[in-house]
Amino acid sequence: MTTTDIRPSPLAGQWYPADPEVLADSIDGYLSQADLPEIPGEILAVVTPHAGHRYSGPVAGYAFAALQGLKPELVVITSPMHQPYSEPILTSGHDAYHTPLGDVPVDHEALAFVKQAFQEKSGVDISSVKNDTEHSVEIELPFLQRVIPTAFTLLPLMIRDQDQGLMRNLSEALGELLASREGLLVASTDLSHFYSAEKARQLDQTIIDAILDLDPEAIYEAERKKEGFACGKGGLAAVIWAGKQLGANQAHHLKHGHSGEVTGDNARVVGYEAAVLTKD
Numbered sequence: 001m002t003t004t005d006i007r008p009s010p011l012a013g014q015w016y017p018a019d020p021e022v023l024a025d026s027i028d029g030y031l032s033q034a035d036l037p038e039i040p041g042e043i044l045a046v047v048t049p050h051a052g053h054r055y056s057g058p059v060a061g062y063a064f065a066a067l068q069g070l071k072p073e074l075v076v077i078t079s080p081m082h083q084p085y086s087e088p089i090l091t092s093g094h095d096a097y098h099t100p101l102g103d104v105p106v107d108h109e110a111l112a113f114v115k116q117a118f119q120e121k122s123g124v125d126i127s128s129v130k131n132d133t134e135h136s137v138e139i140e141l142p143f144l145q146r147v148i149p150t151a152f153t154l155l156p157l158m159i160r161d162q163d164q165g166l167m168r169n170l171s172e173a174l175g176e177l178l179a180s181r182e183g184l185l186v187a188s189t190d191l192s193h194f195y196s197a198e199k200a201r202q203l204d205q206t207i208i209d210a211i212l213d214l215d216p217e218a219i220y221e222a223e224r225k226k227e228g229f230a231c232g233k234g235g236l237a238a239v240i241w242a243g244k245q246l247g248a249n250q251a252h253h254l255k256h257g258h259s260g261e262v263t264g265d266n267a268r269v270v271g272y273e274a275a276v277l278t279k280d
Contacts, residue, residue: 006103007094010133016053016142020100026053027146030061031068039066039252041278045185045243047211047236048143049272050079050136055259056190056272062255063274064143071150072184074107076174078235079136079188081158085129088161089118089170093128097138097154101145107153110177114155117173122166126157134158136188136232144186162234164220171238175245187239189232191271197260203228204256204271211275212251216240240277247279 012018017026030053048063049056081090091111096103115126137156144152155177157170174185192203206228210218216237222228230236240248254274260266 005095006098007092007096007131009098009100009138011135011138012100015135015139018100023100023142024146026057027142030057031065031147033058034062034065034255036062036065036254037252039276039278041250041280043067043070043276043278044246044248045187045239045277047187047189047239047273047275048140049190049274050139050188051190051259051270051272053139055262055270059255059257059272059274060143063276064147066254066276067147067184070184071148072152072182074110074153074155074181074183075144075186076155076157076178076183077137077140077186077188078157078159078232078238079134080162080232080235081134081160082136083132083134085160087127088124088166089126090129090132090158090160091126092132092156093130097141099138099141099145101142104141104145104152104154107155110153110155110181113177114173117176118170121169121172124166140186140188157235159232159234164237167216167234167238168241171241171245174238174242178242178246185239185242187232187236189230189236191273192229193231193270194268197258197266197269200258200269200271204273208253208256208273208275211236211240211273212253214240214244214248214251214277243277248277249279251275251277
């Protein structure tokens with residue numbers, strides 16, 4: 001009998017509370033404070049930040065509150081890989097992610113499908129990594145564990161090479177996967193980094209407009225022109241393209257915020273956005 005290989009959490013106690021009850025109460029607080037607009041249609045994807053819960057939790061709460069009542073069997077998280085790996089796209093080599101709220105199993109069947117489909121389209125492999133310290137996937141898991149009432153599996157995709165063509169290939173593989181699965185796409189990304197709060201609002205609005213227009217090309221164009229930034233632009237683009245492949249025809253802005261609203265330092269902030277993609 002094999003022991004399940006579980007990725008231990010490098011974040012608990014630093015990026016969010018390590019105590020399960022404190023963590024659950026904290027998440028529930030962010031969710032309950034979200035004053036959501038009416039969201040017509042079926043939610044296919046969500047855009048959410050990935051800073052420590054203290055900083056981005058008030059915005060992430062809007063993204064995840066919108067998911068309450070949904071019962072996806074598979075959650076795909078696309079995120080940047082902030083650590084210095086050389087591989088273009090990485091996934092977990094473990095069988096599950098651990099958080100204080102329990103273990104989230106990695107869906108090896110879904111992963112094998114996407115690996116093969118992506119390799120055939122791009123000629124690029126998705127590499128596995130163990131004991132990584134990447135935060136931008138795990139930071140979302142406690143929120144998912146609180147809002148999804150049923151068991152779900154995870155497909156984590158951590159992106160180093162955010163090339164537009166590669167992301168198009170990845171989106172096609174994800175669209176093919178989710179055409180036959182009850183799934184949810186999660187784009188984990190922060191927006192502008194270390195501008196003044198006033199400048200960050202301008203830069204971030206450019207990316208928000210691109211999301212609302214379901215226009216991944218505009219996200220890349222904004223960065224080329226230095227008119228807007230998203231550290232997870234590749235995964236965000238892939239999620240929008242895959243969402244459109246699955247029928248998404250609207251996006252809804254839920255909440256924008258920045259780190260200065262928590263720290264009081266408005267001179268150098270990180271921008272956060274919560275949004276959902278829906279189909280009629």
